[in-house]
């Protein structure tokens with residue numbers, strides 16, 4: 001087994017790779033960075049060594065292989081290359097783990113085949129995750145490649161939350177059920193929220209709102225997920241940047257039969273041309289808030305629809321949990337968009353939820369409470385750290401000890 005203390009975490013998306021090198025001894029991050037627009041013109045690599053002096057390269061990255069080799073070169077230039085004996089493992093975010101992968105897993109050929117089999121239920125994500133694993137494995141075949149699945153944390157959902165109310169035989173044959181995603185973030189944030197409250201995760205009920213490009217809500221009771229908003233695929237639930245979230249399945253039949261759209265066209269419509277983008281032409285919440293502020297009606301509608309859906313999930317999960325200790329906002333929108341947090345929680349004093357406007361407007365990268373002293377439910381902003389959680393789980397797996 002490797003004596004290394006560091007884990008390289010890769011989060012490979014369809015046209016990007018985010019990476020972080022994390023030292024598990026002291027939690028330091030010797031380097032992190034991102035390659036964007038892989039396979040497109042105007043590719044960009046941004047590498048940030050801990051020593052400072054962010055490096056940026058604008059060039060074409062033909063594919064993920066070229067991108068990861070460029071990352072390897074950047075790390076080598078800092079003297080922390082992929083050939084370093086300090087590396088204990090490479091941890092990979094894998095979005096869909098299906099029914100089988102409910103724990104971090106060392107990738108073998110057979111595991112890779114199973115992740116590939118799940119592509120139809122995560123077409124935007126699993127293919128890139130697989131490429132990331134293959135390229136990393138070719139670069140360091142001797143190192144454990146550990147897959148950490150977005151679906152894993154949600155495997156504890158009770159059957160009545162995980163099942164769709166459709167014919168059981170059909171559902172079972174095709175493994176159609178609600179899996180949920182962003183689980184690594186929901187797990188990390190729910191625990192960090194308990195810590196912020198000075199409580200044991202086993203004692204608290206938390207609603208986590210992960211609002212990034214993809215967005216999902218979860219109800220976490222005593223450290224276990226009891227419900228989450230995404231389903232068979234990352235399309236269900238909240239209004240997202242480009243995804244519709246909840247929709248009457250009848251819309252699909254209608255668009256096909258009456259609108260003449262093919263199933264693939266409807267897939268693209270709902271996953272890539274809907275949500276905020278579909279409602280107002282923008283999927284960046286900053287831009288939407290700016291336009292809405294200037295009186296743009298489409299942007300206002302998009303904002304209001306986003307918030308309305310969020311409020312329905314807050315209310316729904318309040319009822320699912322019965323007692324709520326905290327509501328935690330996280331990811332790009334949740335951590336930064338004070339107006340979204342304010343609108344999502346406005347007028348809920350009867351539920352014991354009262355956000356303090358001044359605390360809400362503070363900008364900070366630290367976990368913090370934004371509810372007023374008399375709010376029975378703590379409302380918090382808790383920055384997510386999926387990379388650290390992936391590193392911890394990968395490291396714990398290769399050492400078979402808890403790295404907590």
Ligand SMILES: Nc1ncnc2c1ncn2[C@@H]1O[C@H](COP(=O)(O)OP(=O)(O)O)[C@@H](O)[C@H]1O
Pocket residue numbers: 211212213214241283284285286287331332333336337
């Ligand atoms: N300062 C900000 N105010 C409002 N929204 C922001 C801000 N910074 C980032 N965002 C939003 O965060 C979203 C991206 O979130 P992020 O968690 O980085 O996404 P992902 O990891 O899913 O790619 C974008 O919609 C962006 O508009």
Ligand SMILES: CC(=O)OP(=O)(O)O
Pocket residue numbers: 095125150181182212213214215234
């Ligand atoms: C599962 C999912 O939606 O992930 P992301 O937010 O990274 O698109």
Ligand SMILES: [Mg+2]
Pocket residue numbers: 212213331
């Ligand atoms: Mg994210």
